[in-house]
Amino acid sequence: MSERVILLVEDNPSDEELTLRALKKSNILNRVVVVRDGAEALDWLFRQNAYAERSQDEVAQVVLLDLKLPKIDGLGVLRAIRADPRTKLMPVVVLTSSIQEQDVVASYGFGANSYVRKPVDFTQFVDAVRQLGLYWLVINQPVPT
């Protein structure tokens, strides 16, 4: 039996903690795996380098992907996910600060399933995360593994 986790790709520790807090407040109980740059995200997803020994049973049910990341940026991660047969159908939600048009267009262009802006107002942030979790972890029917 595989474990469905949330993969949170986030380099800002404050945002990381707020996101985890918002998930908890929204009563989302799935385990959250946090990786802090694009390269680490790909290592985790493809079980390589530091994550070569990771259990195959852990499956990301949704990737919450920031765009501005060290090493490989969010769009690079997204492209790699879509290019690999193992992950190309994986739901990816871009969760970021910017609603710069070029970011939104590029994200959808590279195959993001959803694009959500992190609100500054924490109340709104919690609300957004709650709806995301509800949709992608409960309502949405995932690809069979």
Added chain:
Amino acid sequence: MRLLSEAIAAFGEAQADSTKLLDVVARRVAGVVRDTAVVMLSTQSGDLGVAAAYDEDDAVIEDLLASLADAPSSLAREEFLASGKPLLLPQLDLDALAANMSPALHACFRRRGVYGMIVAPMRVRGQSVGLIAVLRHRAFDRALEQLDADLVQDLATHAGLAIANARLTERVRDGDAVRAAREEVMRANRFLDAVIENLPDMVFVKDATRLAFTRFNRAGEQLLGIPRSQLLGKTDYDFFPESEAEFFQKKDRETLKSRTLVDIPEEPIQTVHGQRWLRTKKVPILDEHGEPLYLLGISEDITDRKRTDAELRRAKEQAERVSKELEAFSYSVAHDLRAPLRGIDGFSQALLDDYGDQLDARAKRYLGLVREGAQRMAVLIDDLLALSRVTRQELVMRTVDLSALAQTAVANLQRLDPSRKVEVVIEPDLTARGDARMLAIALDNLFGNAWKFTSKVPDAKIELFATDREGQRAFAVRDNGAGFDMQYVNKLFGVFQRLHTETEFPGTGIGLATVARIIYRHEGQVAAEGAPGKGATFYFTLGAESS
């Protein structure tokens, strides 16, 4: 005697045209002596040539001219011409003459039965001009006498004078024509000189062999700072650094060899005023056989233009660099400035949530103010980004339905504030040329303002309509809200300028600046009218629409 004087008078009249005169002489002589008359003139080489002949019978003339064609001089001898005396031969012994005459003429005399002849030389001022010959043939039976000879000589003397005068007149006339032609050429030359001299570009001519300057104009003198008196006859090597002179002459030779125009878009030249840049066209000037005679060069001084171009290019590159930096800056602002605000807001809330029971009311209020500040700053950042976006973004012009954009703006406002009751009157089908997304932002701002400033009045009303302002079609958004004091109208469209306190009406002071920038980018104008408590009207025109 009367015939003689008439003939002499006729010579005078005919003097203006020597060809006509000779005909007249032949005709008159023949008329006087009632014989065949032949006028012969000395040519430049000293030979005699038939100039005119007359006989009542054209056939006789034709025969005679044909037989004289081979040996025109056979009618007279040099020594006779020099004598100045007429020769009278009343009875020709044709058999005896056969040895002294050309066979053709001898045959002709025989055919025509010529039996008598007078030959009178024409002399003017001791110079032989020619002769007049009178031939008597069988058409007349009276033998030629001395009287006839004297008469013909008299006519010959007068005709000779007339001919000499006619020639002189013609020579004078020819002289005039030559002089006139020479003057015309000089005039044309002077005109060309003036054109070349006053051309703003350097014009020079070099001979095709040595490539020495043979012509130079004023613009060239000024450009090089060398007077033409020093240039003419010299070559490029006398004035320019060797490498330059080499280049100039290489191009000269190319031009002469190819025999076509050679265009040199850029060449440096060392002058007394420092280095200049030329655009030069070189043209070969060929002789009638297509061989090069001269090289014509026309050089435009492009130094200033080149400098301006370079400056323009630099400025453009700099503008592009700045624009790129601004883009990167905006991107960074959009991403990085909001994250700390999220932290401030989020952890203030976390304190309230997790430690609320340990905080008193004042501490809770402070945390609330911290959150408020963070959120306000987030709005400010968004507004500034929007403002910078409307400045940078390229316009996509098409016909835009302003009425529809206004409807959408109002629908969004109503959705966020469902309890508000506002009467909205939008004139239908208002269209204009512009960028739809930009104009949507402008209308969102204008309607957002109107919505905000009517929040405290009962029966709030917002209108959009087209109107005329100073003869130009304008659009107006009018509300019956808080209005403003016209004293501050100039501040309205400035960035961060606010006429109300944050507690009265919240706002960042960027909205109208954004509207103004959008309208300016459409080459339009913005204006506002209002009075405190009496509402406000915002006008805008779209200049791009009319063009």
